[in-house]
Amino acid sequence: MSLARDMMTVAAVSAGAFFFLAGTVGLLRFPDTLTRLHALTKADNLGLGLVVLGLLPQAAGLRDGLKLVGIWLLGLLAGATVSQLIARAARHGQLNR
Amino acid sequence: MSIATVFEIVLAAVVLGLGVWTIVVPETFSATVGFVAYGLLVALVWVRLDAVDVALTEAAIGGGLGGVLLLGAAARLRDADLMAEKTPGTLRASAAALSVLMAAALAGAVLVLPDPAPTLAPAAVAKAGATSLSNPVTNVLMAFRAMDTMLEKIVLLLAVVGVWSLASDFAWGGRPGPRHEADPRGVLVFLARLLPPIGIVVGIHVLWAGADQPGGAFQGGAILASMWLLAIMTGLADTPSVSLRWIRLILVAGPGLFLVVGLVGLLFDDAFLSYPPALAKPLILGIEVTMTLTIAATLGLLLAGAPERSAQP
Numbered sequence: 124m125s126l127a128r129d130m131m132t133v134a135a136v137s138a139g140a141f142f143f144l145a146g147t148v149g150l151l152r153f154p155d156t157l158t159r160l161h162a163l164t165k166a167d168n169l170g171l172g173l174v175v176l177g178l179l180p181q182a183a184g185l186r187d188g189l190k191l192v193g194i195w196l197l198g199l200l201a202g203a204t205v206s207q208l209i210a211r212a213a214r215h216g217q218l219n220r
Numbered sequence: 221m222s223i224a225t226v227f228e229i230v231l232a233a234v235v236l237g238l239g240v241w242t243i244v245v246p247e248t249f250s251a252t253v254g255f256v257a258y259g260l261l262v263a264l265v266w267v268r269l270d271a272v273d274v275a276l277t278e279a280a281i282g283g284g285l286g287g288v289l290l291l292g293a294a295a296r297l298r299d300a301d302l303m304a305e306k307t308p309g310t311l312r313a314s315a316a317a318l319s320v321l322m323a324a325a326l327a328g329a330v331l332v333l334p335d336p337a338p339t340l341a342p343a344a345v346a347k348a349g350a351t352s353l354s355n356p357v358t359n360v361l362m363a364f365r366a367m368d369t370m371l372e373k374i375v376l377l378l379a380v381v382g383v384w385s386l387a388s389d390f391a392w393g394g395r396p397g398p399r400h401e402a403d404p405r406g407v408l409v410f411l412a413r414l415l416p417p418i419g420i421v422v423g424i425h426v427l428w429a430g431a432d433q434p435g436g437a438f439q440g441g442a443i444l445a446s447m448w449l450l451a452i453m454t455g456l457a458d459t460p461s462v463s464l465r466w467i468r469l470i471l472v473a474g475p476g477l478f479l480v481v482g483l484v485g486l487l488f489d490d491a492f493l494s495y496p497p498a499l500a501k502p503l504i505l506g507i508e509v510t511m512t513l514t515i516a517a518t519l520g521l522l523l524a525g526a527p528e529r530s531a532q533p
Contacts, residue, residue, distance in 0.1 A: 200414070207407040 128180035135177030142170035156213040160206045167202045171195055228268055235261050248294040255290060259283035272434035273357040276426070280442035288449065289523055351500040354432045361436065362504045366493045370482065373475040373511060376518045380471060384462055386526035393463030396524035402454040412454040419447040427512045431501075437508040441515025448520045459524045467517065474514030478507055 146166015153159045175195040182188040238261065242254040259282030266275035344356050344364060351363045361369045387394070402408050423443035430436030451457040460467050481503055482493040489496060495503050 197418070200411070204407055204411045211407075 131180050132177045135173050137177075139170045139173030139175075139177060142166045142173060146170060157210055160210055164202050164206045168199055171198050231261065231264060231268065235265060248297055249291075252287065252290040252294045256283050256287035259286065273355075273436065273439075276434060276439040277442070280439055280446075284446060285442060285449075285519055285523060292523070292525070350497060351495070351504060353501060353504065355430060355434065355436075357434070358430050358436050358504075358508075362508065363495065363500065366478070366482070370475060370478040370493070373478065373514065376515070376522075377471060377475060380518055380521055383522055383526050387528070390530050391527045393461060394527040395461050395529045396459045396521060396527050397452075398528060399458060400453050400455045409454045409456065412450045412456050416447040416451060419443055419450075423447070423512075423516075427508060430508065431505070437511040438515055441512045442519060444512065444516035445519035445523070448516065449523055452520075452524065459521075462521070462527055467521075470513055470517045471521070472514075474507075474511035477510045481507060 143166055146162050149162025149166065150159050153162055172195055175191045178191055179188050182191060235258065238254055238258040242251050242258060245251050245254060260279060262282060263275045263279035266272070266278055341356070344360050347364070348354060348356055348359055351359055353359055353362075384396075402412075423440045425440075426435040426443060427437055427440030428435075430440070448457070452459055462468075478493075481495070485494040485496075486492045
């Protein structure tokens with residue numbers, strides 16, 4: 124049972140790390156602000172979500188698990204809000220140019 | 221070399237790199253963003269050192285509220301960026317020399333520490349039962365070195381007085397900062413409506429958990445302050461006039477209660493700030509709850525800035 128849990132953790136956290144890597148590459152390589160944001164938020168949301176999913180089997184109890192999920196939800200909220208704000212600022216900047 | 225060691229070396233290198241970048245980058249705004257990232261990474265360093273209490277404070281103050289303060293300063297100084305180039309080279313060189321000297325002195329002091337370094341940690345852990353709180357950091361802050369904590373709060377109060385005294389004559393006692401406005405249907409206002417209920421619960425949880433786990437009045441107060449600032453910056457709430465009686469009451473409540481408890485300790489017990497063992501936990505909890513409110517109000521008002529609008533509309 125513990126082996127199955129550990130395998131799930133390794134698989135999900137590795138997948139999460141891959142999405143973080145892909146998002147970082149996208150952030151560095153994509154040509155403009157909007158596409159960079161696109162890469163970043165996809166990576167953040169999916170990457171963090173998979174890392175949290177991977178850590179869930181290792182959580183000590185239901186409370187710790189709920190806290191982990193809460194962190195992911197707050198991360199989603201922050202990422203979505205900030206990328207909206209940056210995208211809006213970028214668009215205003217383009218209009219003013 | 222274990223994975224943890226590799227991670228620590230990379231972390232230290234990135235922190236140093238960010239520190240250098242923050243200094244050499246020409247734009248104030250970029251330097252501020254670098255400093256915020258630096259604060260968050262330093263918080264990770266504290267976690268690696270098993271100092272989670274310090275990490276929470278560093279993330280809240282160094283990364284969060286300090287970052288907001290510096291961003292505000294950077295926005296005000298935008299025109300001054302051009303002047304920065306005119307700063308004489310000798311001044312910059314001597315500032316750099318002094319900083320290097322300071323860093324070298326600190327590094328030297330750390331290197332000449334005996335190994336193992338002198339520590340009071342075992343004594344603090346051994347006496348943890350005296351207050352029936354099991355977080356040793358809270359014990360040190362609220363009982364063993366309570367005097368330091370109380371004076372720290374008085375320093376915060378003096379800082380608020382200092383900020384307020386920057387007000388012009390007509391705004392004296394008025395509302396701090398400009399009246400913020402944001403698109404009422406915008407995403408920031410949505411966040412400012414959604415987040416504070418969660419943030420307030422988290423802030424109170426961090427305060428409450430401080431008895432037995434990392435956390436406490438300062439960290440909880442910083443979270444509450446950031447929720448208040450979010451509401452202020454989106455225009456959902458306005459800053460209160462600083463001449464209001466209740467604002468001033470909240471600002472002095474924390475250190476005031478601390479002082480009263482200390483003096484009562486002098487009367488009924490043997491020393492200033494000594495708690496009767498049976499009452500230690502309720503007394504500390506009472507002080508911490510009051511201080512959380514005071515810290516939240518103090519940090520919020522520090523960031524709101526000097527009064528800019530007259531109290532009379």
